[in-house]
Amino acid sequence: MINKAGKQLTWLFALKILSRIFDLSLNILVLRDLEPGIYGLTTNLDLLTNITLFYLKIVLKQTYSRLKDPNQEQTQSAVNLMYFGLLITICIAPITVLVMSYNQSVAFAKTAFLYGISAVIDGASEPYAVQWIIQLKLNVVAKAEGLAVFMKTIVLYILLGKYTRELFQIETVIGFGIAQVIYSIFIFGYIFSLSNQSKFKQLNKEGVYVVAEMKQVGYQFTLMAFMKFLLQELEKIVMVIYNNPIISGEFTLVSHIGSIIPRFIYVNIEQIAFNLFPKINQEEQTQLLQKYLKFLNLVGISIVSAGIPCASAFLQIYGSQWTSDSCILAMQLYCIYIWIMGINGITESYVNSTIDTKDMWWYRYLLIAQTIIYSLSLVILVQMGSSGIIISNILSMSVRIFVSFLIINKQGIKIQWNAIMPKFMILYLLGFLFQYLTEGFQLLVLTALYYGILGLINIKTVTEVIKSN
Structure with missing residues (x-):
């Protein structure tokens, strides 16, 4: 399987x-x-x-x-x-x-x-x-x-x-x-x-x-999914109400660029995991979850260390109208958000696919509390522009990760934290610092080469996730 x-x-x-x-x-x-x-x-x-x-x-x-x-x-x-x-x-x-x-x-x-x-x-x-x-x-x-x-x-x-x-x-x-x-x-x-x-x-x-079982699960998911929908889409609702096309434009561009990884790697890992976790035993669940977390940390740390210094140079490709200070800051913050998003996605996939029906009621109340916190922070931080929206998302998703790990621990899954981080972390920090010595197109080329080499060093992590064995 x-x-x-x-x-x-x-x-x-x-x-x-x-x-x-x-x-x-x-x-x-x-x-x-x-x-x-x-x-x-x-x-x-x-x-x-x-x-x-x-x-x-x-x-x-x-x-x-x-x-x-x-x-x-x-x-x-x-x-x-x-x-x-x-x-x-x-x-x-x-x-x-x-x-x-x-x-x-x-x-x-x-x-x-x-x-x-x-x-x-x-x-x-x-x-x-x-x-x-x-x-x-x-x-x-x-x-x-x-x-x-x-x-x-x-x-x-x-x-x-x-x-x-x-x-x-x-x-x-x-x-x-x-x-x-x-x-x-x-x-x-x-x-x-x-x-x-x-x-x-x-x-x-x-x-x-x-069938009756599907009706019952569907009812429970309706209530939970509505809360998750607000958590995921409230940013767009606030931007529509706030009615500032410049802020919306910057956020849309940044999220469109940043969506390469979440929409076409994270989403597919999450969809497979969601279907797979209920069909395997707990020992296999633990091993698979750790492999996914290690892979997602590898991707997230690479994006943070490579993306923050390269944000300005990358946005130049789209034209000078996209290189304002606010847009560059939003792009840098979104790199952090991509990392957080990956961890949140896989942990919630595990929780949503394995949580007992009897435990859904208190999980639902936790989602309601998260939605309220997120709503308040978003309304306040939207005044900072597109970067404020992303900061609010980072805070909200961090709380969701914390809740998911509480449930994972409650279900008996013990995560070995030293097994979910990529090798040679110091090299990512050095790469982050060295990028400030170059700029423009040269920066993009050198960054791609450097992190390509780091990717090869961690190739086993990638192949383990792809093979999932």
Whole structure:
């Protein structure tokens, strides 16, 4: 089972990293001529998508992913559950579009409508993705998302590129909406074409559509996931309310750049771990969790030591409008946030996939307390601009890690702290200091070489996670 997950992890790493690098490369050409304020509007659109797909992709998807050894009845139950979630998505989409479009320009309203359509199409692929996720054949989902990102980026560059913008005469924001629809169409088309026919049907003659166990877990996850949703998306909600496009633009760019690692490495490790932890014994859980933590510390420490000195030089690639002091500081802080994010993601994956139903009530109250603390800190620190939002995220996520480790310890998992840190830590500190002796493109090249060598020194940690054996 673990070896099987390792092969899927390899697929996910390769396909998603390549598609993301391609995405960022073409986006550089688009963003060099784009004002931060205009780009900041995409924060509202991302929030629209996340709200619309929240119940389907967060609550219900996690509910059936906890199945240890699903039989045919449970698999059909999971398919039915996703059709129910799709119905909820279809109902939520127009409401979200109307609310987000209130008091906005006509161009933004049209774009919001396109994002709503895109969310529904994306959600329609979920009943067909059930069989691949349950069987841990995540390479199918990876290929679908990789192809979708590739096509989205191509369309975005054609519509908004420096040499083609005049030809199509499309307003900038609407271009993002069209590209998002293309993204969802390719995800749906690819998964639908490979999946067996997945119909909504009864499980038995008694008229049952979803097994009782899945209903109960789904109810518990609804309450927990809502709190987690606020923890993850409150920053966007505050930025929409605060209505400062410059701050939104800086934060969106920084998080877009920083999302290479979280969205295309962390998320996939977490998804595999979430499905894998309930299916193995506690000794294997301990070993696997330690391997993941060591790998994530290696990635996080490398990003912090390489990213903070290189932030200014890297942002120069996107144009001088992105090199303000506030944007550079936000980029540096986000490097720390990426490290914290990785540790939080894997620990919460373990907790959410293994916690007993009877313990969910007090875990839920802890999430409520975290949400309140995060809300207060975010409202206060947003006055500092984009860097204040990131500081608030770091504080909030640190508290979540602490809570997760309390639960991990309660469940009998003993982490050996000396086994989860990368080798030769002093070399990372020296690399961090030496980078201040160079600048510009030379700094980026030397940094890549230096940390590439450190990566080879720790190659065993990387291969252990990929193989997961």
